Structures are given as structure tokens and as C-alpha cells.
Amino acid sequence: MLGPRLETDPLFPERANIGVATVLDRDRIRLRVWERGVGITRACGTGACAALVAGHRRGLTGRRATVALDGGTLDIHWREDGHVIMTGPATLAFEGSFDDALLAG
Secondary structure, eight states: OHHHHHHTOTTOTTOOOEEEEEEEETTEEEEEEEETTTEEESOOHHHHHHHHHHHHHTTSSOSEEEEEETTEEEEEEEOTTSOEEEEOOOOOOOOOOOOHHHHHO
């Protein structure tokens, strides 16, 4: 698997998140993300924004594209003013609580 090998490559002494993007056409990207210390993740908004900007800078996409991740689809728009806007659904992935006694110590 590419993600774990690149995460721990000596080139990245503090490890790295790895995103692999496939440009399907000028307005569609498929993205998979390996997050350091975690593994494959269902979504990564930062990675989706970076994939669109990189794709556009290489002439592979327009300034707006749909990015499909394992957890859903995001609409990414790299505006002319340099801002990157991400639109998409949000879902609760985890809910937890802390024992106050653990926080005191």
C-alpha cells in the first residue's frame, strides 16, 4: 500500500498525510487520503481543496470541481481572488465525553 510507505519515508521526518487524486475530467476528481497515524480516512477537506488547486495549476481541471471521497462528495471552487471555497455535507463521526477526574490530574 502506497500510503503507509510514503507516510514514513525518510523524506518526511515528521511523517506526512498522503493524498492520491485521479482527475476523471475537468470538473471531477476522485481522492483517497492516508492520514498519518490514522490510515485511510473517509474525507479530508484540506486535501480536496489542495487536489483541485494542484489540478488547476497543472491545467487538468477548471477552477471548480466535484471531489469524490470515500465519505461523500465535496464541491471545491478556487476563486479568482485566491480563496478556496468548499461546500458539502457534514456528518457526526464520533461523540465522547471526559471524566472530570482525569482532567484534574
